[in-house]
Amino acid sequence: MLNILEERKKQVLTSGNDLVDMACGKQSAAGSVSQRACVFCGSRVVLYPIADALHLIHGPIGCAAYTWDIRGSLSSGPQLHRLSFSTDLQEKDVVFGGEPKLYVALCELIDEYEPEAAFVYSTCIVGVIGDDVDAVCARVSKEKGIKVLPINSEGFSGSKKDGYKVACNALDKIVGTGNETMQSEYSINILGDFNLAGELWMLEKYYRRMGIEVIASLTGDGRIDKIAHAHHAKLNLVQCSGSIMHLARSMEEKYGIPTKKVSYFGIEDMSEALYEVARFFESDDMMQKARELVRDELNKLMPALEGYKAALTGKKAAIYVGGAFKAISLVKALRLIGVKTVVVGSQTGNVDDYNLLQKLCDDGTYIVDDSNPVELSYMVQQTGADIFIGGVKERPIAYKIGIGFCDHNHERKLALAGYDGMLNFAKEVYASAMSPVWKFIRK
Amino acid sequence: MKQYISTRNACKLCTPLGACLAYKGIEGCVPVIHGSQGCATYIRRYMISHFREPVDIASSNFDESATIFGGKENCHKAINNVVAQYKPKILAVTTTCLSETIGDDVQQFMNEYIQHSKLEKLPVFVAASTPSYQGSHADGFHQAVLAAVSGLSKKKTQGVHVNIFPGMFSPADLRYIKDVFNAFGVGYIMLPDYSETLDGSSWEEYKHIPDGGTTLAEIEGTGDAKVSLQFGKVFNKAGKTGGKSIQTAATLLHDKFGIEEKTLPWPLGVEACDQFFAQVSSISGGEVPLAFRAERGRLIDAYADGHKYIFGKKAVIYGEEDLVIAFYRFLSEIGMDVSIVASGGKSGMLKTAIAEIAGNRPMPLVMDDTDFEDIASAASGRGIDILIGHSKGYYISRKLGVPLVRIGFPVHDRLGGQRIRHIGYEGTNELFERIVNAVIEGAQNKSEIGYKYM
Numbered sequence: 001m002l003n004i005l006e007e008r009k010k011q012v013l014t015s016g017n018d019l020v021d022m023a024c025g026k027q028s029a030a031g032s033v034s035q036r037a038c039v040f041c042g043s044r045v046v047l048y049p050i051a052d053a054l055h056l057i058h059g060p061i062g063c064a065a066y067t068w069d070i071r072g073s074l075s076s077g078p079q080l081h082r083l084s085f086s087t088d089l090q091e092k093d094v095v096f097g098g099e100p101k102l103y104v105a106l107c108e109l110i111d112e113y114e115p116e117a118a119f120v121y122s123t124c125i126v127g128v129i130g131d132d133v134d135a136v137c138a139r140v141s142k143e144k145g146i147k148v149l150p151i152n153s154e155g156f157s158g159s160k161k162d163g164y165k166v167a168c169n170a171l172d173k174i175v176g177t178g179n180e181t182m183q184s185e186y187s188i189n190i191l192g193d194f195n196l197a198g199e200l201w202m203l204e205k206y207y208r209r210m211g212i213e214v215i216a217s218l219t220g221d222g223r224i225d226k227i228a229h230a231h232h233a234k235l236n237l238v239q240c241s242g243s244i245m246h247l248a249r250s251m252e253e254k255y256g257i258p259t260k261k262v263s264y265f266g267i268e269d270m271s272e273a274l275y276e277v278a279r280f281f282e283s284d285d286m287m288q289k290a291r292e293l294v295r296d297e298l299n300k301l302m303p304a305l306e307g308y309k310a311a312l313t314g315k316k317a318a319i320y321v322g323g324a325f326k327a328i329s330l331v332k333a334l335r336l337i338g339v340k341t342v343v344v345g346s347q348t349g350n351v352d353d354y355n356l357l358q359k360l361c362d363d364g365t366y367i368v369d370d371s372n373p374v375e376l377s378y379m380v381q382q383t384g385a386d387i388f389i390g391g392v393k394e395r396p397i398a399y400k401i402g403i404g405f406c407d408h409n410h411e412r413k414l415a416l417a418g419y420d421g422m423l424n425f426a427k428e429v430y431a432s433a434m435s436p437v438w439k440f441i442r443k
Numbered sequence: 444m445k446q447y448i449s450t451r452n453a454c455k456l457c458t459p460l461g462a463c464l465a466y467k468g469i470e471g472c473v474p475v476i477h478g479s480q481g482c483a484t485y486i487r488r489y490m491i492s493h494f495r496e497p498v499d500i501a502s503s504n505f506d507e508s509a510t511i512f513g514g515k516e517n518c519h520k521a522i523n524n525v526v527a528q529y530k531p532k533i534l535a536v537t538t539t540c541l542s543e544t545i546g547d548d549v550q551q552f553m554n555e556y557i558q559h560s561k562l563e564k565l566p567v568f569v570a571a572s573t574p575s576y577q578g579s580h581a582d583g584f585h586q587a588v589l590a591a592v593s594g595l596s597k598k599k600t601q602g603v604h605v606n607i608f609p610g611m612f613s614p615a616d617l618r619y620i621k622d623v624f625n626a627f628g629v630g631y632i633m634l635p636d637y638s639e640t641l642d643g644s645s646w647e648e649y650k651h652i653p654d655g656g657t658t659l660a661e662i663e664g665t666g667d668a669k670v671s672l673q674f675g676k677v678f679n680k681a682g683k684t685g686g687k688s689i690q691t692a693a694t695l696l697h698d699k700f701g702i703e704e705k706t707l708p709w710p711l712g713v714e715a716c717d718q719f720f721a722q723v724s725s726i727s728g729g730e731v732p733l734a735f736r737a738e739r740g741r742l743i744d745a746y747a748d749g750h751k752y753i754f755g756k757k758a759v760i761y762g763e764e765d766l767v768i769a770f771y772r773f774l775s776e777i778g779m780d781v782s783i784v785a786s787g788g789k790s791g792m793l794k795t796a797i798a799e800i801a802g803n804r805p806m807p808l809v810m811d812d813t814d815f816e817d818i819a820s821a822a823s824g825r826g827i828d829i830l831i832g833h834s835k836g837y838y839i840s841r842k843l844g845v846p847l848v849r850i851g852f853p854v855h856d857r858l859g860g861q862r863i864r865h866i867g868y869e870g871t872n873e874l875f876e877r878i879v880n881a882v883i884e885g886a887q888n889k890s891e892i893g894y895k896y897m
Contacts (some may be wrong), residue, residue, distance in 0.1 A: 005527055006527075027504065027506055030518075031475065031504075031524030031528075032528070033502075033525075034504070036480055037480060038479045041484070059540065060540045060574075060575035061455060061456070061575060061787075062459070062460070063481070064450070065457065066488070067485070084452050085451055087450075091574075091576050091577055094576050108449060112447075124479055124505075125540045128545060129544060155482070155505070156478075156479045156506055156507060156509065156541060158506075158507075159480075373499050373651070374528045374529070377649035378649070395495075396498075400497060441646075441647075
């Protein structure tokens with residue numbers, strides 16, 4: 001029987017009934033073994049790919065150690081983001097305050113690595129011991145002549161989503177500070193792509209082919225200077241809306257840059273992400289180019305997908321990912337290769353996302369918010385799922401009981417966005433779902 | 444070398460991680476981290492990537508109000524929910540920097556929970572104080588073992604069994620120790636024992652708590668043992684400071700129940716293994732079983748076959764203090780030239796421990812309280828031939844263009860980290876061959892000829 005904790009009863013739905021609003025967006029229940037992390041994690045994932053910035057984590061060592069080189073976010077230049085810096089607070093710092101250590105650490109690291117900016121992440125105890133991180137940052141910024149931005153990401157101060165917001169506020173302070181003037185009729189920013197396995201570069205290629213200039217990417221392959229000039233773009237494309245919509249809204253208000261929500265996963269959503277931009281710029285020529293691009297790509301892709309689809313048709317998938325917007329794309333992408341979604345959930349989805357999922361999914365599909373191993377393991381077994389799409393924390397749930405697994409989290413090394421990504425995705429699902437090894441586990 | 448006040452690419456992890464690892468070796472136990480949600484999730488992710496097993500760890504999930512008014516309510520809620528979902532036999536709490544800084548008394552929280560609980564069957568509670576600003580994961584590991592023994596051990600009768608308190612060994616290592624005791628016919632209680640919980644078989648049906656681990660009765664029974672064996676030197680001595688006494692589980696049992704306490708080096712290398720087998724043999728009163736004598740023979744034979752490939756090769760060894768001490772001894776025994784011994788731990792005991800083993804040999808560079816960037820600068824220009832340590836040092840081996848032999852925890856970039864062997868004659872043999880072969884492979888790849896015999 002499905003064992004749902006009392007306080008989580010309204011976070012587990014099944015599609016096919018009347019539309020019910022998911023009771024999402026709340027703090028995880030203590031002891032529920034949520035798959036979520038914390039505020040710090042939310043901030044860290046958003047800012048992580050900015051490759052020419054110093055990321056200094058202020059606190060005891062754990063938070064820095066567990067986020068060292070953790071994402072597959074690629075940089076075309078500097079690799080500073082792949083180092084892990086910590087003030088490594090000790091007992092005496094906790095007693096007497098961590099400010100002096102933070103000051104020295106910041107100065108020595110800025111001298112050594114000459115970053116374009118520095119982010120100082122406050123972890124749990126920093127707020128408690130009363131360090132004035134803002135003051136230290138302001139002082140160092142003045143002395144070193146670069147932006148030093150405090151990220152108030154104490155783990156307990158909300159959920160991962162609140163951490164996104166904190167990161168967006170920091171980005172907001174950088175946007176608009178670039179002095180160069182830029183005049184490009186067709187220019188966009190790409191928000192919420194983190195250049196996992198070079199996915200951003202693929203998207204840039206698509207948009208360039210349509211005659212569009214990408215001013216800044218926030219934050220995949222990110223650079224401080226480009227972000228500082230992001231206010232010159234005519235349009236913000238937002239993927240992974242949960243993580244970065246807050247910044248897009250602020251840029252709408254401040255600079256009048258409109259926002260379009262897109263997804264680059266699966267054929268339908270990827271193509272729509274191109275058409276949407278062409279429609280926005282009201283350019284027939286651009287639309288024509290987008291259509292050509294889609295046609296060319298599909299001509300290559302569709303025949304390549306056929307074999308996978310034939311083999312996978314009738315298979316069932318469980319999806320549990322960070323954001324629900326990605327989950328929506330995944331349901332569609334899986335459908336394209338004949339795979340039916342029987343469980344779908346996310347850590348941080350919102351009511352609209354979940355409503356869309358309820359409409360999109362076949363009747364009887366489990367839809368869950370902020371789930372945990374006890375629930376997920378039950379659901380995949382009860383529905384007889386053949387493959388689990390998730391992250392490292394979900395992987396053993398699948399493998400232990402002989403179910404395939406596809407990593408769709410930020411650690412992955414394989415591009416899954418765009419048309420090439422769709423093919424990679426099909427291959428990944430196929431390689432795991434069709435493996436002969438499962439016969440030794442599943443009777 | 445320039446001194447940095449910041450830590451750049453840490454060569455250590457936080458204290459609660461070590462505690463969770465130890466707790467995973469208790470049967471029917473769910474670890475609970477009393478702190479923010481992220482601690483549990485990060486630690487789970489870190490351990491899952493190494494062990495490739497489910498690692499469920501609950502969090503009391505602090506919010507603003509818990510931070511201001513104390514985490515009691517969250518702690519109690521977490522216990523309720525863990526009981527509802529997992530029905531654990533033992534619920535083991537580990538504290539964090541946050542809950543320790545605000546002064547939460549977890550032991551008191553649990554006492555109150557027990558007092559007011561309406562549950563028919565309560566789990567047994569264990570609590571370890573493990574703020575991450577004191578020591579590292581190695582300290583957390585031993586603190587958790589100490590907490591379990593200190594809270595649960597009882598003296599009922601005088602037994603004849605042996606308490607085994609291993610170091611941060613792999614599941615394969617733990618299985619080896621059990622094999623040895625079984626072969627000698629000596630009764631034992633090993634704590635922790637995650638040989639099955641973190642390296643188990645596949646399941647027909649998903650299990651919320653994996654099988655295996657030291658049982659509650661066994662932990663209680665540590666109080667009846669004849670002797671306690673512990674492996675290492677440093678244990679949790681970098682952890683508690685500020686005048687508080689530092690104990691291991693074995694010391695506690697000695698002080699409390701008068702159980703004899705024996706401290707052995709990690710049984711790695713012929714000499715250290717001999718010491719271990721002699722100890723078990725003396726406890727049992729019997730001879731070392733033939734199978735192990737044969738293992739020893741094969742190991743020495745392998746030493747002879749491979750000695751020349753690695754003689755004088757310059758090695759860097761890094762990891763927990765007890766691990767690097769054991770490996771320094773082993774690498775010296777086989778004729779390697781250990782250039783750098785490095786650890787993120789800072790008990791202050793490392794240099795002396797290495798000097799004791801070094802004897803008349805020249806001392807290596809001993810770096811404690813260090814990080815990977817410092818190790819990288821120290822290693823460059825020294826003509827290093829090989830790195831030995833966990834997977835986080837890979838980037839240095841890549842920079843230096845020398846092989847890395849992966850050992851210890853974590854191994855995040857290869858399969859089978861949970862089955863790497865670090866102890867015993869056979870484990871030593873396996874390591875010896877891996878090191879020799881890494882050197883040979885390097886030479887073979889570099890040779891223009893591509894020799895078929897090496």
